[in-house]
Structure formats: structure tokens, C-alpha cells
Amino acid sequence: MSQSSNSATRAEVCAVACAEVFRDNGEILASAFGTIPSIGLRLARHTFSPDLMLTDGESSFVKGTWPVGSPADGVVEAWSPFRNVFDVVWSGKRHIIMIPVQIDRFGNVNISALGDHEKPSVQLVGVRGAPGNTVYHPTSYWAASHSPRTFVPKVDMVAGAGTDSAAKAGTGASRHHDLRKVVTNLAVLDFAPDSGAMRLVSVHPGVSIDDVREATGFELEVDGDVPETRLPTDEELALIRDVIDPRGLRNKEVPNE
């Protein structure tokens, strides 16, 4: 595959970074919230991770590569009602990209409520599957707008367990706890194995390390030289533009700089 001569937009770089989250994951259920993560997992399955299983967003696993924002179009390969999705979660054969409203240095995330939980200033959707996801199977995060409002020193309500919280809760929580990556509109991050703290992995083309630091409301780990996030190949760009997102929904989630 040839490297693109680089007409890739920021949204396309992000989509490929989300696809990379699923590289070498083997035969698992890949799930995602958000347009760009959804593009990423379809791209991953279509190219370098063909064993991934994907849902149609309802109750079936479907094989195929269809556009985001359109109904699934492909071969139904299994039935998977919500009951089964929970079973898969607890079996560990899943990797999800979730969208935190708040995330802290150790990857604790909040999607439940802002302010005091008894009387929140803003009620959000609820903890949903975050508590289970984070202690049962690999979990990654996507933030379309990397800012100190999202990347906070302390989240109001821990809905998904971070590295420190899981360690503190003991092996019941930490045995299968596996936070993988945080992909944002500026960078790719992970969690340093020693400290469990968020660490810069790569910056997107046109973004500096200082840009990421300024957009982050806590201290980031930065070890040595930080590379640029890889660019999409020509084949990947063609897939994104012509097959997976022909309507350009990705540009609404991450506008081009």
C-alpha cells in the first residue's frame, strides 16, 4: 500500500487512528459510538482486521462495509439481542470506543451526571454499560473536541473505571481492566504502564505537543520524541471517501482546520 501524498483531512486522520485501535485484536466484537470511530472500525475490518465482528446497531452481527448514517447492508452472520451483548461484554470478547463527557488523567470517565449525583446540575444519559465495559474487556475512548472541559483533573462521577480506581478496587476490578487508547481530534494517547497516567502516543499532522498540553486540564506524560499520527494510505482514503462516508459526515464531527 502506498502512503498518501497527503490530501487527508483531520477527520480522516482521526478515522484511521480509530481503525488502528482495533489492529491485531483478533476475533472480537468491535463496538463504537460516534461517526469517526464507526468509520474506523469498518475500515479496520475491511482492511487489516478482517476477523472483527460488528453489529448493525440493533440485534444482528453483519458482515459488509456500508456507509455511516445508513442502515446496515451486508450478510447477517449471527443474532445478537441486547441480552447477548451483555454476555459478550462479560466474556471479554469485545473492544469498545466510548465517548466520555469527562475523562481524567487515569482514564476515569463520566457519562452519568454533572455536579452532585443526588441533585445533578446536568443529568446525562446514565452510566449505561461503562462500569461493566471497563472491568470486563478492552475499552478505548474518542473525543471529537479535545479541551480542558473534557480532559479534567477530576470527573464528577466515575462511570467507567480508570487505572487508579481499578487498581484500588483490587483484582476483582483490575484482572481484566484494559484501557487501550484515547483518540482525539488532536492526538492519540494511551496509559503509561508504570503510572497508569495518560500518555501522549502521537500528535496529528499540524498539531504540536504544546497544543495538546494546552487542551488538557491535567499533566500529560510525554516520553521522548512523539511521532506524528500516521496518514491514511490512498486505499484507505478512497474507502473512507467513496464507500464508508460518501456523505462526508466525518467533517461535521471534526471540521477541517
Added chain:
Amino acid sequence: MTEAEVVGRLRSGMTIGIGGWASRRKPMSLVREILRSDLKDLTVVAYGGPEVGLLCAAGKVRKVVFGFVTLDSIPLDPHFRAARQSGSIEVAEYDEGMLQWGLQAAATRLPFLPTRGGLGTLVMDTNPSLRTIADPYGSGDELVAMPAIPLDAALIHMNRADAAGNAQFLGPDPYFDELFAMAAEQTFVSCEKIVPTEQLTAEHHPVTVAIRRLYVDGVVEAPNGAHFTSCVPDYGTDESFQREYAAAAKSPEAWTNFVDTYLSGDEASYQQAVAARETEEKSA
């Protein structure tokens, strides 16, 4: 049975489980009957959709036991949100799988079931009665002992049922309705159509008859009874009505207007108002 007969079997202060999922296959005609009743102080257990918002807005709810409340295409139910932000209701917020586990425990007469879900999160702190338990087989893992969530009553809506209470889903997902039924002292099923038993499996695999009459105390025929949530394949979510419902949270006047238009009469008048609205929409 009728909706009124079902609600006649419920009492204030009861814990009521409501089947379906978000804005899908909710027993809305039964919920509307509760809105018309003098029931209050209810504890509602649900994978929550607009039934939670409606019951909160009507002041029927003391506590909600939930993992989420969403309308699918509208991420947050504004009436539930208002109740939370005013501090007028209590909550027990669980992971989606913990909620399933609590129902499973109640359904199988266990005091609790172990899970990892919830460990390391504020689910443990916001539910201070939650306890952990050490693996008795020596792994060293300390696990959540998810308590059973026994229900005084469960309300569910299905596509078809026979008069005895065997009930069938024809859409893609049975959700957790059978668990709600098994976890409850009494279960009432509303359905689009009551059919002879032999018709349930004449065209569909028996696996679609997910609710067994063993767990059902009464059946209500309620065509369009899940409106404005979906009851696929009979009908989808009425998105335009749902938007009107959500928008009515904007002011007390808008909400009064919504209640006057749709909720002040009986179920037949609700369905007439919905039909009239549809006609108006088509001619617009």
C-alpha cells in the same frame, strides 16, 4: 383484562418493572392508565425510555432504578432530566448488566449474584447499600454482590399473545421482558393482538414465544398500545410525536397543553388524538 383492571391490581408504593428498552416496545397504554390513576410513590425499574419521563412528570415516582433513560433518537428524556435536576426523585443507578443481574437474582430466588461490574466506579458510592463478597474459591477477587431486584409487578408489551399469557415478540429483540416477568409477583402483558395459541407458532418459530404463561397474570389487548415507542414490525417509533413530547418539556404551559391534548381522556381518546394528529400531518 383492560388497562383499568390491571392498574386496579397495583398499589401506591409498589416497585414496578417496565419491560422494553429505551423508546422500544414499552407498555405505554398501561403507563397512560397509571397516569390517570391515583397511584403514587412508585419505584420504577427499567431500561428507561419515555415511560420514565411521563411517570416523573406526573409526580407518580419516588425512585427510579436504572442504567439509562433515553429516547434513542433524542439522547435524553427531558422530563426525567428535569426531575433529576430538581432533586425530586431518588435513584439507584446501575450498570446495564448489573440491572440484568438484579432481575436475574430475583427471578431465580437468589439474594444476590456476583459480578465485577460496578467495581472501581461511583456506582458503589452512590448505592451505599451495595456490598462486595470475596471469591469463596480462592482467586482473591473481591466482587460486587448485586442484590436481587424483586418486583411487585411487571408490565410488558408484546406483539402477540394468547389469552392464557403466552406472549410473542416479532421484532428483532426480546429485550429483558422475560426477566421482568420472572422477577415479579404479578406480571401483566399488553399486546397488539390476542390470537389463538396455535396461531403463535403457525408462521413463526417457537423461540419467538419468549414469555411463558407460567409468569403471566393477565393479558390486555392494546392495539397501538406501545405508541409512541416502537413495536416492530407492527410499527416503528413515532418520531414526530416523540419530538412533540420532548418539546413539551420546555415550559409548564407547553406541558399542560400536551397533557390536555393527549392524556386527559381515556386510551380511546388518546388513540383518536394520535390519529387526528397523523391526518393533520399528512395533509400539511
